[in-house]
Amino acid sequence: MAKTTASGRHARTRPDAGSEPPAAQRATGSKPGAGESEPATGTRWLNEDELAAWWANSAIMISLPAALDARMQRETPLTFFEYMVLSVLSEQPERTLQMSELATRTSASLSRLSHVVGRLEKRCLLERARVPGAGRRTVATLTEAGYREVVAAAPGHVAAVREYLIDVLEPHELATLRRIGIAVDAAINRRRPDVDPPRTS
Secondary structure (H helix, E strand, O other): OEEEOOOOOEEEOOOOOOOOOHHHHHHHOEOOOOOOOOOOOOOOOEOHHHHHHHHHHHHHHHHHHHHHHHHHHHHOOOOHHHHHHHHHHHOOHHHEEEHHHHHHHOOOOHHHHHHHHHHHHHOOOEEEEEOOOOOOOEEEEEOHHHHHHHHHHHHHHHHHHHHHOHHHOOHHHHHHHHHHHHHHHHHHHOOOOOOOOOOOO
């Protein structure tokens, strides 16, 4: 159904069935349809293949962490992010890492990490200490209790990662996924001059 605007042009009162409103197209990154004005911003709109790839990747970014978190909390006393924090520490020399580096390794802001580390510290799973010298550097150290916790949670986590991701892909797809991850991480880190370039091996 259409109405006439003050300018004499016809405008729909609602989109046709199966069509996507222009605002929704731009929100998802797709190019405005035929007859719609292109914003004068030089925007490189996504074509159909690019948009399909983006939506598929968005599903991974949103759904996979949620599924891993739900499973982790069903099977352990940890959240997925808490597990990642403890797991990263468990792999470090002396199970210790500076908080800023731990934030980078877990892709978290320092404020979010500090909140979670404080919670883990109250449960005696890790400890924090100030580093002597200039600056306000702090390190986090995994305790024996924390190490036992992460070791107990690891088999279930690996099983979930295999079920939701690894085992549903072919070997060549895993190689492609690795290259994609490295490329995306490098693109993100180019905007963060304080972060060392990602390792490729």
